[in-house]
Amino acid sequence: MNYGEILYTDVANGIGCRTSLFVSGCTHHCKGCFNEMTWDFNYGKPFTREVEDEIIETLKPDYIDGLTILGGEPMEVVNQKVLRPFIERIKKEVPKATIWIYSGYTWEELTDANNKRCHSDDTDKILSMIDVLVDGEFMLDKKDLMLRFRGSSNQRVINVPETLAQGKVVLSKYNDRDTSRSV
Template sequence: MNYGTIKKNDIANGEGVRVSLFVSGCTHHCRNCFNEEAWDFSYGNPFTPETEEEILDALSPDYINGLTLLGGEPFEPENQRALLPFLKRVRERFPEKDIWCYTGYLMDKELLEESLARCEVTDRMLGMIDVLVDGRFVEGLKDISLPFRGSSNQRIIDVRASLENSGIVMKKLS
């Protein structure tokens, strides 16, 4: 897996101050995507053990609330396979910090059911995530007043509550 950017003090992509990893590779190709260069799976730099350590170090200060995964598309199967072992390390080292993930796939219709996104690690990856912002960016539904999303069709989902209740539960924002 490659990544395009690591932001170590991000306040735009989840609650609080976060470390954000922008992975490379996306097959959605949403019109007027804010990060079109990251559609290419070979864009950016290889995600190495040194990259993982850099992110883990950036997560260590008390003022960092958690990790956010964006893209590109974290739920492309090849990205899921690379991210799952890393997310396990994040959970082990920082159990008190939350993990947000942005995806163009719908949790209930594409990640939990048979789709191009589902693979052998999808359920385990979902189990590591606290908040999922799902749905493709839709230019016609763009709304810059919405917190933590680009268009009104996108949902901010409490993943753990949704999995426990077998239905989508929206995240209550602080």
């Protein structure tokens, strides 16, 4: 797996101060995507053990809330193979870190064992370890600058632990509009 960028002390892609990893590779190709260069699976640099180590170190300070993984498409099957052991390391080495994933795939697609486009042997394990999933493709005709942590109104900010516990999609308290700013 390759990655396009890592942002340290990022406050735009999840709650609190975070490290954000932009993975490479995406088959959605959403019209109006803000990160088209990451569609190419070969874009950027190789995601090595050294890069993992560096990210894990950035998650340790008390003022860092966690990691956000976006892209590209983290939940492409080929990316899941690399991300699952990385997330397992984070849960072991920095258990206080919350994990957010942005995916163009919906919760329903990801949890459908028959959907080989995005469901693999790694999917359920990844979902069991994350706190928030922002799901759904970006849709330019549904773009809304007043939404928190998402670009279009079809996307959802999902509380993953509650969703797994209840067996139905439970939206996060962050699935609202940002009324603190005017556009």
